[in-house]
Amino acid sequence: MLYREAGQFKTTYAADMAIFPIRQDRIALGILLTIAFVGVPVLANFRIWPFASEYLLWAILLPFLILALAAIGANILVGYCGQISLGSGAFMAIGAYSAYKLGTGVHIPLAWLGFAISIPPLPVLASILLGGLMAAVVGILFGIPSLRIKGLYLAVATLAAQFFFDWVFLRVPWFTNYAPSGSVNAPALEFFGLTVRTPIERYLLCLIFVTVFAVLAKNLVRGNLGRQWMAIRDMDIAAELIGIRPLYAKLTAFAVSSFIIGVAGALWAFVYLGSWEPLAFSIERSLQLLFMVIIGGLGSIMGSFVGAAFILILPIMLNLLPTQLGVPLSTETITHLEFIIFGSLICYLLIKEPHGFARLISIGKEKLRLWPFPY
Amino acid sequence: MSGVLYSLVALGFVLIFKASGVFNFAQGAMVLLAALALVRSLDLLVVWGFSLWTAIILGIGFAAVVMAITARLIEWFVIGPLVNQDALTLFMSTIGVTFVLEGAAQMIFGSDVYPLRLFPTDVWLLFESHFPGGILVNKLDVWGAFIAGILVAGLAIFFQRTKTGRALRAVADDHLAAQSVGIPISWIWFVVWLVAGLVALVAATVWGTKLGVQFSITFLALKALPVLIIGGLTSVPGAIVGGLIVGAGEKIAEVFLGAHIGGGIEYWFAYVLALAVLLVRPQGLFGERIIERI
Numbered sequence: 001m002l003y004r005e006a007g008q009f010k011t012t013y014a015a016d017m018a019i020f021p022i023r024q025d026r027i028a029l030g031i032l033l034t035i036a037f038v039g040v041p042v043l044a045n046f047r048i049w050p051f052a053s054e055y056l057l058w059a060i061l062l063p064f065l066i067l068a069l070a071a072i073g074a075n076i077l078v079g080y081c082g083q084i085s086l087g088s089g090a091f092m093a094i095g096a097y098s099a100y101k102l103g104t105g106v107h108i109p110l111a112w113l114g115f116a117i118s119i120p121p122l123p124v125l126a127s128i129l130l131g132g133l134m135a136a137v138v139g140i141l142f143g144i145p146s147l148r149i150k151g152l153y154l155a156v157a158t159l160a161a162q163f164f165f166d167w168v169f170l171r172v173p174w175f176t177n178y179a180p181s182g183s184v185n186a187p188a189l190e191f192f193g194l195t196v197r198t199p200i201e202r203y204l205l206c207l208i209f210v211t212v213f214a215v216l217a218k219n220l221v222r223g224n225l226g227r228q229w230m231a232i233r234d235m236d237i238a239a240e241l242i243g244i245r246p247l248y249a250k251l252t253a254f255a256v257s258s259f260i261i262g263v264a265g266a267l268w269a270f271v272y273l274g275s276w277e278p279l280a281f282s283i284e285r286s287l288q289l290l291f292m293v294i295i296g297g298l299g300s301i302m303g304s305f306v307g308a309a310f311i312l313i314l315p316i317m318l319n320l321l322p323t324q325l326g327v328p329l330s331t332e333t334i335t336h337l338e339f340i341i342f343g344s345l346i347c348y349l350l351i352k353e354p355h356g357f358a359r360l361i362s363i364g365k366e367k368l369r370l371w372p373f374p375y
Numbered sequence: 376m377s378g379v380l381y382s383l384v385a386l387g388f389v390l391i392f393k394a395s396g397v398f399n400f401a402q403g404a405m406v407l408l409a410a411l412a413l414v415r416s417l418d419l420l421v422v423w424g425f426s427l428w429t430a431i432i433l434g435i436g437f438a439a440v441v442m443a444i445t446a447r448l449i450e451w452f453v454i455g456p457l458v459n460q461d462a463l464t465l466f467m468s469t470i471g472v473t474f475v476l477e478g479a480a481q482m483i484f485g486s487d488v489y490p491l492r493l494f495p496t497d498v499w500l501l502f503e504s505h506f507p508g509g510i511l512v513n514k515l516d517v518w519g520a521f522i523a524g525i526l527v528a529g530l531a532i533f534f535q536r537t538k539t540g541r542a543l544r545a546v547a548d549d550h551l552a553a554q555s556v557g558i559p560i561s562w563i564w565f566v567v568w569l570v571a572g573l574v575a576l577v578a579a580t581v582w583g584t585k586l587g588v589q590f591s592i593t594f595l596a597l598k599a600l601p602v603l604i605i606g607g608l609t610s611v612p613g614a615i616v617g618g619l620i621v622g623a624g625e626k627i628a629e630v631f632l633g634a635h636i637g638g639g640i641e642y643w644f645a646y647v648l649a650l651a652v653l654l655v656r657p658q659g660l661f662g663e664r665i666i667e668r669i
Contacts, residue, residue: 084463145650149657152398152466152608156600157653160646163597167643283597287470294467332481339478346471350464351456 003368019218036207044200057199064312065206066268071292071304072217073260078290079298080221081253082233083146087158088261088289090165091135093281095262096269097175099131103187103270104177124189128266135262136255143254147247150236162283169278183277186270202271209267213260218301220256229253230299261289294346297358306357314341378622379519380585383526383578384599385606385614387571390530392608394543394567396462396550397454400469403596404476405572408445410579410588411484413438418489435576442572445476450565458560459550477593488589519581526577527611530570534611539566601649607659616660621645 003024010016020026040061044051051057074088106119122130142161146154169175176184189196189205196205220226228249231239240246269276288311296307315338322329329337353359384402391399416437420430453468534540546553546563554560582592602621606613625644652659 082463084466145653149653152462153604153653153657155466156604156646157650159597159600160643160650163643163646290467290470336478336482339474340482343471343474343476343478346474347453347468350468350471351453354464 003365003371005369019222033211037204041200041204044203054199057203060312060316062199062203062206062272063268064308065203065210066264066272067289067292067312068305068308069206069210069213069267070261070264070289071296071308072214072301073257073262073264074289075293075296075299075301075304076217076221076229076260077253077257078293079300079303080226080233081229081250081257082236083143083150083250083253084152084155084290085158085257086155086283086286086290087142087161089281089283089285090158090162091139091258091261092265092268092285093165093169093278094135094138094258095128095131095265096276096281097131097169097184098134098262099127099266099270100184100186101175101177102127102130121187123191124187124270125191128263128270131266132259132263135265136259139254139258139262140251143251146250146254159283162286166278166282169281181277183275185275186273189270196271206267206271209263213263214301214305217256217260221299221301225249225252225256233299291342291346295349295356297356298354300355300358302361303356303358306361310357311342314338378619379516379523380578380582380595380618381599381602381621382615382618383519383523383574383581384595385602385618386523386526386530386611387574387578388599388603389606389608389611389614390574391567391571392547393534393611394547394563394570396547397465397469398462398608399571400466400596401449401472401476402571402575402599403593404473404480405442405445405575406579406582406595407588407590407592408476408480408484409438409442409572409576410583410592411480411489412441413576413579414489414583414588415484435580438576438579439573442576443569446565446568446572449568450561454564454568455561458554473593477590481590488587489583490587522577522581523615526574527615530611533570539563543567598645601645604649604659605652607661610659610661613659613661621648624648 003022005022005024008021008023010021015021020029040051040057044054044057070088070092073091074085077083077085077088102119102122103124105121106117108117110116138161142158145157149157170182173179176182189202191205196202221229228239228244229252231242231244232246232249232253236246239249265281269280273280292304292307292311294307295310296305297303315334318334318338318341322334349356384406387402387405388399391397391402413434417430417434420433421427425433449472453472454465457465457468534543542553542558542563543566545556545558546560550560553563578595579588579592582595586592598621599618602614602617604617605620606615606617628644
């Protein structure tokens, strides 16, 4: 009854091509954004349930936002362009470390040329974005093999990126500013004179980033470029025959995806972790991002959010539920259980619903449109 | 030489890929499962008072049964329903299988480090009279190479000469076509996963003896991926040669290059090598060229 589009006439092409052509969707999104931008900070400010402690903000919402952003990036590559990548974690790391270097000042002594390149410490916003750009450049480099190889071979090629950069950031002291322990601290988060410190401010900062990038990504995949990616994904030879340049399409997908993942990596390091070491961006992270994309929905921006939420919340539920039910499990068992549940869920979803939770939601919407009639 | 061991694991990958078109990410997890099943049952059997040799035979038997059950379950629940899907879907489903196996193996058999002693691990000296100091050879490596050789010979015969072997190759080529000429695809897939499981068991015995049985064994599978790429995804000899190249190459790189740019090159050398091979020869050294058309 509520979700019915009868009577909503589209009189312009612009209206017909809008992101959310149905009014109820727009209202729902508006409510969601209001809650996210106004409701959550207000509740958290006055410490009203469920924000009585900072746990929800710190341990759930903040990582959720950043990982959702990274998942959007991964989804562009894997879901929209069909290029399986097991190296997303590496691109997060590149974003994080480049942003760190730029934020603390770069000094490259070129003794053999007789001069040195020095860049003074950049503002945080600039260094985060440039960190993303750096990741995009490396992404393009590692995307080049994708022109000759695909599918499984490409997965291994991206794995090469993962292992190589894990090693680089661990062993090359220049990247960590010669920190003896190998872990580095993010510079103070100053944006146009405002310093971001409290969890609420961090949350809002990430929310702004995520909103902007989600809108950008959504529009990108709806447009010319996105259609090219999808054509490549669906059948690359056919796409080539109808005039899509695989070189351009694949490399742009790698660039855009790595850029978003790089920005997410920089945020993860600067805003969420504060101080980090290369372990934060290991292969586990890559697999985690891939799962978010598969579970949430291949080729869906909303799916990235759902997937990220699911992957984050499941372990917490597994930790809480048994104790609530009076069957305390050891942490070891919980970890193993987590593995099993994730694994079987992935298999189940691939068999039953290859487009993940996002597809389930859209099926739900279709049903709602016709409700109460079954046809 | 860890190259032999990489080859053993890579062999499991190649087998499944050759025979079902599935790129099996779970091979490492299968090695872990086989190793844990073997080592735990051995411990139990020895405690129950069996003599060492009976215990070893029974333990290997038990591990083989575990692998058979696993193969059956995977075929039943995961690969069976995904018949005729494209290769990437199957690949991602094996990532799911990896996680289930890793979790289940550790939940059932425990997650500590267990020592495994099946082969002698002492060191031989060869050619002592020819070189000063001679060449150091680990007995275990000789055993590993020997076992790998037998395995390859057996598998080659199995693939080329038996009816099942031919059916396997038909399935790999095209699921649907194989089904329509009356090849029982579920049985074939069970056989494939069983063979891969047994290869995993062999790799597990050798590798477990060398390093002890522990979770890090699964990383072995990640090392086997570049081996595959270098050798070519569809080639059994390729897996062997690729394994040797990677095993020798990473040690050489570590010794000669590692000293200059900081240690730990071993960690990624194989991957960069694989990347280089991919750029020059996308199908690997021994792989079949893929011809595509609409």
